[in-house]
Amino acid sequence: SSPSKRACDNCHKRKVKCVGEQPCRSCRQAGIACTYNTLPQKKGPKGNRAKVLSEIRESQKPIHADEWEGKIGSRPAITAGLLSVTLVQTCLEYYYSDRFALHSLQPIIHHEQFTVLRNTIGQSGEAYCLLAAMCANIILYADAATAPLFRTSLPQLSRLTGSELGIVLLKESMHVRQNVDYREQPSHHSVLTSWCYYVCFIRIRRSRTAWTYLQEAITLARLLEMHKEVTYTPGPGTAEKRALYWLLFTSERAEAIRSHQSVFLYPTIRTPIVDQSYLGPGVAAGLDYLVHLYRRLDDRFFRAWNQVERREPDVNYIQQGLATPLPHDNAFTEAQSIELRITQCWLRLSLWQLCVTQGWLNRVLHEGGPISLDSPLEVCRESLHWLEHCSFGAKDIHGTPFMEKIYLIGSCLLDFARINQCDLKEISDLIRRFANELSSSQSGQHYAQPLWTQFQSFSETHFVPSFPGPGAPRAANPPTLMTVPSNAPPPESRISPPIHGSHPVPLYVPPLASQTGEHFVPVPPPHAFRSSPSTALHDLSLGDTVSPHGATYPTAQVPGGGGGPETTPMPY
Numbered sequence: 001s002s003p004s005k006r007a008c009d010n011c012h013k014r015k016v017k018c019v020g021e022q023p024c025r026s027c028r029q030a031g032i033a034c035t036y037n038t039l040p041q042k043k044g045p046k047g048n049r050a051k052v053l054s055e056i057r058e059s060q061k062p063i064h065a066d067e068w069e070g071k072i073g074s075r076p077a078i079t080a081g082l083l084s085v086t087l088v089q090t091c092l093e094y095y096y097s098d099r100f101a102l103h104s105l106q107p108i109i110h111h112e113q114f115t116v117l118r119n120t121i122g123q124s125g126e127a128y129c130l131l132a133a134m135c136a137n138i139i140l141y142a143d144a145a146t147a148p149l150f151r152t153s154l155p156q157l158s159r160l161t162g163s164e165l166g167i168v169l170l171k172e173s174m175h176v177r178q179n180v181d182y183r184e185q186p187s188h189h190s191v192l193t194s195w196c197y198y199v200c201f202i203r204i205r206r207s208r209t210a211w212t213y214l215q216e217a218i219t220l221a222r223l224l225e226m227h228k229e230v231t232y233t234p235g236p237g238t239a240e241k242r243a244l245y246w247l248l249f250t251s252e253r254a255e256a257i258r259s260h261q262s263v264f265l266y267p268t269i270r271t272p273i274v275d276q277s278y279l280g281p282g283v284a285a286g287l288d289y290l291v292h293l294y295r296r297l298d299d300r301f302f303r304a305w306n307q308v309e310r311r312e313p314d315v316n317y318i319q320q321g322l323a324t325p326l327p328h329d330n331a332f333t334e335a336q337s338i339e340l341r342i343t344q345c346w347l348r349l350s351l352w353q354l355c356v357t358q359g360w361l362n363r364v365l366h367e368g369g370p371i372s373l374d375s376p377l378e379v380c381r382e383s384l385h386w387l388e389h390c391s392f393g394a395k396d397i398h399g400t401p402f403m404e405k406i407y408l409i410g411s412c413l414l415d416f417a418r419i420n421q422c423d424l425k426e427i428s429d430l431i432r433r434f435a436n437e438l439s440s441s442q443s444g445q446h447y448a449q450p451l452w453t454q455f456q457s458f459s460e461t462h463f464v465p466s467f468p469g470p471g472a473p474r475a476a477n478p479p480t481l482m483t484v485p486s487n488a489p490p491p492e493s494r495i496s497p498p499i500h501g502s503h504p505v506p507l508y509v510p511p512l513a514s515q516t517g518e519h520f521v522p523v524p525p526p527h528a529f530r531s532s533p534s535t536a537l538h539d540l541s542l543g544d545t546v547s548p549h550g551a552t553y554p555t556a557q558v559p560g561g562g563g564g565p566e567t568t569p570m571p572y
Contacts, residue, residue, distance in 0.1 A: 004022070005020060006018075006020065008022075008024050008026075008035060009034075009035045009038050010026070010027055010030075010034065011026050012038065022036070077175075077176070077179070078125075079172055081153045082132075082157075082168075083128070083131060083135065083169075084152055084153040086151065087152050088135060090149055090151075091134070091135045091150065094138055094149070095134075096111065100141075100335075100397060101335045101336065102138065104280075104283045104286065104332075104336050105336065105339070106137075106199075106247065107239075107240060107279050107280075107287065108192060108240055108247065109192065110236065110239075112236065113240070117130060117134075125176055125179060125180045126180050126189050126190065127189065128173075128176055129174075129177040130173075130189045130192055132169045132172050132176070133173040133192075133193050133196035134192075135169050136166045136167070136200050137166075137199050137200055139163075139169065140163060140204070141203070141397060141399065142162050150165055163204070170200045173193070186220045186223050186224055187224075188224065188241060188244075190220050191217050191224065191244065192244060194213050194216045194217035195213075195214075195217045195247070197210075197213040197216075197217075198211075201213060202400065205400055207255075207259070210255075211255055211259065214248070214251060214252060214255060218252060218265055221245060221265075222264070226244075226269075227266070227269065228268070229268070232269065232270075238278075239272075239279050240278075240279075242269065242272060242275055243275070243279060245265075245269060246287055247287075249265045249267065249291065250290050250294045252264070254343075254401075257297075257305065257347075257350055261306075262306070263302055267291065271288050271291055272287040272288045273288040280331075281331050282331035282333070282336070285332070286336045286340065290343070292321065292324065293321065293322060293324075293343065293347060295321075297347075298313060300312075304354060304358060305354055310358065312360055315371065316364065316370065316371075318351055319348070319351055320370060322344060322347050322348045322351065323348070323370045326340060333394070334390060335398070337386075337394075338387070338390045338394050338395055339398055341383075341386045342383060342387070342402065342405050345382060345383045346408060346409055348375065348379050349408070349412045352375045352376060353412060361373075373420075376412055376416040377413070377416070377422070380410070380430050380434075381430070383406070383409050384433050384434065384437075387406070387437050395441065396443070400446070403443050406434060406444065407434075407444075407447035407450070407451055410430075410435070410451050411451065411454060413427065413431065414427075414431065414455065414458050417458065418458060428455070431451065431452075431455045432455075434451060435448050435451050435452050435455070438451065
């Protein structure tokens with residue numbers, strides 16, 4: 001055939017000279033097919049000048065605000081193929097699997113609701129956002145062994161790790177949600193999506209961002225009046241809706257302790273135990289026990305914790321609720337049990353720290369309440385007992401929030417040892433065991449080294465020989481620890497300074513010698529506030545709890561003259 005007057009498609013793309021043959025010389029040398037499918041563009045001016053001028057004038061014409069059509073409510077721009085059927089089905093199976101027990105920790109969505117979401121993501125932007133957020137939440141909870149199970153149909157994402165794929169889904173959900181007007185027209189799906197964002201950001205250790213989304217979920221829940229019992233009409237999804245409210249309630253209180261914030265939700269609806277026929281006896285009773293732990297932390301407790309006022313809450317009443325033993329029941333998963341036990345220990349130590357820093361411990365001890373001078377030692381022994389008798393998977397599934405509680409319990413033990421003469425050999429052994437628990441998990445390694453650094457500083461000040469770091473094998477004959485000599489200076493003069501750095505470290509707890517009566521030092525005046533205990537914790541308390549079938553616990557009503565919350569609505 002005669003040579004063409006234009007270049008072939010490949011030479012045009014490569015911008016090389018083409019002789020116009022079929023095939024041309026360049027394509028023959030490269031071993032590729034030579035085609036002439038591209039239509040040549042017309043030369044000369046494009047379009048009608050008069051038409052262009054009218055379009056310019058139209059674009060510059062002033063308009064009124066009510067004529068503007070924004071993007072809100074328009075069809076969201078989603079990434080096709082990201083939420084594949086296989087990926088969603090895998091997440092669904094993982095969520096309801098008895099092996100991983102994630103549904104027992106977060107009973108927030110029914111199996112049928114999950115299926116409806118999967119079938120409506122093409123028509124509803126809100127459904128797409130929720131499903132992507134739920135999948136991100138589930139994938140970020142998966143451990144390293146199960147992460148390869150989650151795969152998307154996009155080839156460019158095939159090599160991502162489980163956590164990386166979870167972050168991609170989280171960003172996709174947040175991007176699409178920008179086109180959804182969920183604030184003006186909130187729904188239960190809106191609350192659930194914001195809750196999933198909170199959980200995801202907690203998992204990746206972005207606590208401030210997580211707090212903002214938790215507050216967004218709480219605000220949307222209050223707009224929907226989820227704090228009123230009348231909104232819980234019998235029907236599909238009511239049990240999961242009630243469980244979501246209580247998860248918001250417990251998570252807000254845990255985060256308020258960690259970051260010294262105020263609370264806005266109160267125990268104003270019926271407890272989850274009423275839905276045990278829908279959620280399952282173990283799931284409902286476990287969440288019910290978790291609510292029982294947090295509901296006694298009233299407004300007066302948080303005002304004292306946040307240094308708003310010095311008026312003392314009913315410490316004995318709170319401690320009695322926190323000391324309620326955890327019932328044994330085979331219906332509960334191991335993950336539920338260990339999360340609830342560690343949460344209970346952490347809350348007991350938080351109350352102890354508050355009593356010490358505010359100067360209330362002396363009065364509490366003389367009243368013979370459940371708090372004792374050696375409470376940190378007792379709580380740490382109990383915590384390690386449960387941790388060392390629990391499987392790795394049941395602990396690792398909780399991730400960063402759970403590991404941070406372990407770190408804070410160990411840090412409180414060091415604060416106790418700094419200010420009180422005690423058996424330093426036992427202290428060093430307990431700290432070593434805490435550090436080993438943290439270093440055994442990938443999410444806990446972030447806290448193992450800071451805890452060990454604190455112990456090294458403590459050992460140098462208190463004449464304790466330094467030992468190998470966490471995870472090192474225990475020596476057959478460990479060095480003998482030196483005890484504090486009888487003529488040593490009082491504990492307050494041997495206190496090591498607080499450790500500063502990027503890791504959360506509890507503040508120095510004042511000397512306990514002033515609380516034991518023998519060397520009593522008067523409590524400073526109200527204006528001389530001591531630092532309240534710093535508890536940098538990403539505690540999620542995601543409904544992982546344990547309790548017998550149909551178990552009931554004392555209500556949050558304060559006994560007469562008991563210093564209960566005056567502003568707290570009457571609980572059920």
